[in-house]
Amino acid sequence: GSVVGASVLKQGKFGGALSFTGAKGATGGKAGGTLVEHYWTEDIPLLARAMVLADRTLFVAGPPDLFEENETFKQLAADDPSVQKVLEEQDSALAGDQGAVLIAVSADTGKTLSSIKLPALPTWDGMAAAGGRMFVATKDGRVIALVGE
Numbered sequence: 001g002s003v004v005g006a007s008v009l010k011q012g013k014f015g016g017a018l019s020f021t022g023a024k025g026a027t028g029g030k031a032g033g034t035l036v037e038h039y040w041t042e043d044i045p046l047l048a049r050a051m052v053l054a055d056r057t058l059f060v061a062g063p064p065d066l067f068e069e070n071e072t073f074k075q076l077a078a079d080d081p082s083v084q085k086v087l088e089e090q091d092s093a094l095a096g097d098q099g100a101v102l103i104a105v106s107a108d109t110g111k112t113l114s115s116i117k118l119p120a121l122p123t124w125d126g127m128a129a130a131g132g133r134m135f136v137a138t139k140d141g142r143v144i145a146l147v148g149e
Contacts, residue, residue, distance in 0.1 A: 049124055066093055067087075120140040
């Protein structure tokens with residue numbers, strides 16, 4: 001093979017090493033990009049713990065995402081004391097204190113079709129769809145069966 005977008009270093013931490021530059025050409029003309037073509041990109045108001053694709057609907061469940069990362073990082077860098085409350089709320093959500101959110105998203109457009117609140121966080125990758133139902137295994141030891149309309 002050929003090394004593209006990297007230079008060979010004589011000294012690495014444990015011997016020889018490569019240094020990747022992220023230069024154009026290494027990624028098909030996109031610096032730091034990807035070769036994967038996206039059909040859509042949308043932010044969702046939760047932190048995904050479980051996902052299931054059923055027909056053309058993507059179901060995603062997890063704790064709510066309570067802050068916008070770029071703004072929060074700016075507040076942290078500025079030593080803004082009000083950011084602590086937001087961080088504590090997000091920490092509480094990650095611990096499951098606020099339950100979870102289950103959203104249905106169109107796999108074709110990325111638009112949210114519906115959303116419901118769940119009483120507990122799903123286990124990691126703890127969802128399955130079968131027979132017109134969604135099954136969610138939760139961190140508190142339950143399995144919740146939801147029936148579609």
